Structure formats: structure tokens, C-alpha cells
Amino acid sequence: MVDSQDLLEELGFRPDFLVQEIGVDDDVDDEFRDALEELLDEELIDEDEQEVVDAVLLWFRDGDDDLTDALVDSLTTLDEGGVVWLLTPRSGREGYVPPVEIQDAAPNAGLHVTSSAGVSVNWAATKLMARKSY
Template sequence: MGQSTSAEGGAAQRLSLQPGQVVQELGYDDDVDHQLRDDVEALTGEEMLDEDAVEAVDVVVLWWRDGDGDLVDALVDSLTSLGDNGVVWLLSPKSGRPGHVAPADIEDAAPIAGLHSTSSIAATADWAGTRLVSRGRAG
């Protein structure tokens, strides 16, 4: 059975994605939200690219957990393929879940990487999202 039109894109709509946008996914592991991944591909009409992609992308989805390493380095790496006016969505486990990243840690790391946090959302039941853009851009 197909999804209803109103549900198409589901959680991906909360990320303000648009049809035709190219999305790169970093930090994939077994714990990612597979429904969100499916929603991103359904809404954009494009398969998500992996960390080996070399073309410019519109959006980077970075799955990040406490213990994954250095967040500043990961954010800097996320900019490698990001095109002008691109957006990084940092997805981290919600409070109380294994791997939770404190919002203060994200707020501390973002400016060092040249990014600015513009909004935070409940991306899925288990993952919080923080929208990051290049410093100097408000939206």
C-alpha cells in the first residue's frame, strides 16, 4: 500500500527539504532512523549520498552521538561537499537516550567549525535535529 500524499516526506518535511535537493548522509550506523532516511529520499526524489560523495550537495544530514569523536572535526568535514547556502542538519539522540549530545556541546562546537545554529527540532521519536548554516547567514 502506498503512503497518502499528505504523509509523503513525513519527518523529512520537518527538515525543510525540497524535491530535487541533493542530501549527503554522514555518521550512518545501525541506530539511525530508517523511516527518516526513507522520507528524505521520497521527498527529494534522490538517494542520499554517502561520505564518499564528491559532488556539491544542498544538505548534509550528520548523525552524531556522544562518543563518536570530535564534533568540531565532524562539522568541518560535513562542509567539504556542502554547496553555497547549504544546510547541515546535526541529528543526535534525544535527552535520556544512549549517545545523547548536550545542546551546549553543539552550541560550543558550531562556531568553531564556522557554523551557526538557527533552529532545533524533534526530528523523530528518538532523534533531535539542529539546523546549522555558515556563519553570517541567518536562515
């Protein structure tokens, strides 16, 4: 398995990033969160904070309200050029969100899917970025 720090750097996280976390519950991957906080050398920013951030971790499960609304809400504090990492349970896990739902919700929130990655045994991540305006 890939080292946590290597994985985080592959995902584009850097020590100088401010990262906000939304949708935290008892089922999130604490090892992934701890490794990210270690890389950042600070705690993740709570979803109630209004600080401008470089990235958002959005933990989302099937049954958590509306995905489009959650994505729109995740953009509130995201800096221009920032990225949303949508973390969803992997296929076969409780709360699994089919990729087609992500593909449908992203454009409605003004985002597009750029890549995906497995971050743990139970969670997959989808990288979403704002559509460029021309």
C-alpha cells in the same frame, strides 16, 4: 504526529535537493531516511562522494570522535548557502549530546545554530548554517 513529508518540508528539504549523509550506523532512524529519499526521489549521497550538495545530514552521538571536526568535515561538499542538519540522540537516549556541546562546537566550525526539531522518537535535529561573511 506530523506527517513525515510535512516534517521534511518544514525542515526545508525540497524534491530538487541533493543531500549527503554522514555518520550512518545501525541506530539511525530508517523511517526518517526512507521518507527523505521518497521526497527527494533519489537515494541520499554517501559520505565518501565528493558531489556538491544542498544539505548534509550528520548523524552524531556522544563518543563519536570530535563534534567540531565532524562539523568541519560535513562542510567539504556543502554548497554555499547549504545547511547541515545535525542529528543527535534525544535526551535520555544512549549517545545523547547536550545542546551546550553543539553551541560550543558550531562556531569553531564556522557555523551557527538556527533551529532545532524532533525528527523521531530517538533523534533530534539541529539546523546549522555557515556564518555570513561581511
